[in-house]
Amino acid sequence: MTQTQRPDDVFVDSSQIEETPQNDHMRILVATDLHIGYAEKILGRDEDSIRTFEEVLQIASREEVDFVLLGGDLYHENNPSREMQHRVTRLLRRYCLNDRPVALRFLSDPVVNFAHSAFGNVNYEDSNINVGLPIFTIHGNHDDLSGKGLTALDILHESGLINLFGKFEEIDQFIVSPILLVKGKTKLALYGIGSQRDDRLCRAFREYYLEEEIRFLRPKEDTESWFNILVLHQNRPVRTRARSTGGHLPENLIPSFFDLVIWGHEHECKIDPQYYENGVNVCGDGFYIIQPGSTIATALSPEEAKPKHIALVTISGRKFFSQKIALETPRQILFADLAITIKPPSTVSKNSRPKNMPDEKLIAAEVEKMLAEAEKMKTTRQAHPPLLRLRVTYPESWANFMVSYFG
Known part of the structure; x- marks a missing residue:
C-alpha cells in the first residue's frame, strides 16, 4: 500500500473547493464506533459514550452539514439497555428533528435502499416528520x-430518526445498490455494507470481477460524474494466519472505481485520508481511505489512547476535502512504564508484604506524576479522572503486589 497523494483531480485543498458555488458543496460529518452504552454500569464512566455522541451531533448542527454518516457500532451492545435507547432517541429527536431545509435530492429507489423497512422513503422526505439533520448509518458487529x-x-x-442502509439478510450474493444523492452539480453514490463475517466478505470480494458473489450497481447515466463512497465495518489488518483470508478484508480487493472508503470497526484514529494505489492489473486509479476510529476508548491500549477525531468531508463534483475535528469530551488515557531498580528490604519476607513498601511509594509517585500530566492537558469538557495504565517491571524478586489494594 502506498500512502501518497493523488493528483488534484480528486483530493484538493479547501481553497480549491471554495472556488465552486456553495450550493454545489455537499458537507458530510463522518464518525464511527460510538459504542453508546459502553461502561454504563461503571460509576463515573456511565455518561462517557452518550456525552461524546451529543458532541458529535452538536458539531454537525454547528457546521450545518448536509448529513451525518456513521460507520457502524452506534450501540455497544446488541441489545442496548432501555436507558441507553431512551437517551439516544432523545438526542436524535433534539438535534435531528427541526425545520432546517435539507438541500439533498434523493434520486435512487428508497424501496431498494431500505428494503428492510415498511416505509419506502428516506426520512427527510417523509411528510409526517420534519428532519433537518439526516443521519445515514450501516450496522456494525x-x-x-x-x-x-x-x-x-x-x-x-x-421511527424516522435515522436511515439504516447496507443491510443484507441474504448473503449468498451481495448486490450493493447505492443511495444516490444530488446537491447542485455534485452527485454522490453512497454504498454501504453492514458488518459481515470477514472470511465471507473477503471471498465475495475476491470474486468481484466474476460478478458471482458481489455486485456493485452503478448509475447508468453519466456514470463517471458520480463521486463514489463505500462504507465498511470490517477488520482492516490481518487478524490471523490460520485462515486463507487472514480474517480481514484486504484493501486491494476493493474496486478502484470508489473515490473514498469510510472504514469502521478499527478503533485507532487514522483520520487523515490515506491513498491506496491498486495493482497494475486493476482498472481505475485507486482510492482514499478515512479511518475515523472510535469516539470512545473501549480498551486501555496505545491505539485507543490517541486523540479522538471525526471528519468533515466536503465534496464538490469529483473533488473532496477532509477536515479533521478533534473531539473534546473523550476521557483521557495515559500510559507509562516504571522499572523498580531498588532491591527489596532484607528484613522483609518474599512471601508477605507489609504496608508502605518502597516500591509502593515509587509507584504512588509515578501515578501522581501521570495525574499531574493529565491535568495539564485536560480540556474543560473532558471527563475526570483520566484512565491510567502503568506497567511496572521488577528485576529483583519482590513479594506479590496486590494491585486491588493499591491507592
Missing part, C-alpha cells in the same frame, strides 16, 4: 442482526 434479522438500529429507522 456490536449492533449486528439477531433474532428475526433485526438490530437496535431498525427501531430508530422505523
Whole structure:
C-alpha cells in the first residue's frame, strides 16, 4: 500500500473547493464506533459514550452539514439497555428533528435502499416528520442482526430518526445498490455494507470481477460524474494466519472505481485520508481511505489512547476535502512504564508484604506524576479522572503486589 497523494483531480485543498458555488458543496460529518452504552454500569464512566455522541451531533448542527454518516457500532451492545435507547432517541429527536431545509435530492429507489423497512422513503422526505439533520448509518458487529434479522438500529429507522442502509439478510450474493444523492452539480453514490463475517466478505470480494458473489450497481447515466463512497465495518489488518483470508478484508480487493472508503470497526484514529494505489492489473486509479476510529476508548491500549477525531468531508463534483475535528469530551488515557531498580528490604519476607513498601511509594509517585500530566492537558469538557495504565517491571524478586489494594 502506498500512502501518497493523488493528483488534484480528486483530493484538493479547501481553497480549491471554495472556488465552486456553495450550493454545489455537499458537507458530510463522518464518525464511527460510538459504542453508546459502553461502561454504563461503571460509576463515573456511565455518561462517557452518550456525552461524546451529543458532541458529535452538536458539531454537525454547528457546521450545518448536509448529513451525518456513521460507520457502524452506534450501540455497544446488541441489545442496548432501555436507558441507553431512551437517551439516544432523545438526542436524535433534539438535534435531528427541526425545520432546517435539507438541500439533498434523493434520486435512487428508497424501496431498494431500505428494503428492510415498511416505509419506502428516506426520512427527510417523509411528510409526517420534519428532519433537518439526516443521519445515514450501516450496522456494525456490536449492533449486528439477531433474532428475526433485526438490530437496535431498525427501531430508530422505523421511527424516522435515522436511515439504516447496507443491510443484507441474504448473503449468498451481495448486490450493493447505492443511495444516490444530488446537491447542485455534485452527485454522490453512497454504498454501504453492514458488518459481515470477514472470511465471507473477503471471498465475495475476491470474486468481484466474476460478478458471482458481489455486485456493485452503478448509475447508468453519466456514470463517471458520480463521486463514489463505500462504507465498511470490517477488520482492516490481518487478524490471523490460520485462515486463507487472514480474517480481514484486504484493501486491494476493493474496486478502484470508489473515490473514498469510510472504514469502521478499527478503533485507532487514522483520520487523515490515506491513498491506496491498486495493482497494475486493476482498472481505475485507486482510492482514499478515512479511518475515523472510535469516539470512545473501549480498551486501555496505545491505539485507543490517541486523540479522538471525526471528519468533515466536503465534496464538490469529483473533488473532496477532509477536515479533521478533534473531539473534546473523550476521557483521557495515559500510559507509562516504571522499572523498580531498588532491591527489596532484607528484613522483609518474599512471601508477605507489609504496608508502605518502597516500591509502593515509587509507584504512588509515578501515578501522581501521570495525574499531574493529565491535568495539564485536560480540556474543560473532558471527563475526570483520566484512565491510567502503568506497567511496572521488577528485576529483583519482590513479594506479590496486590494491585486491588493499591491507592
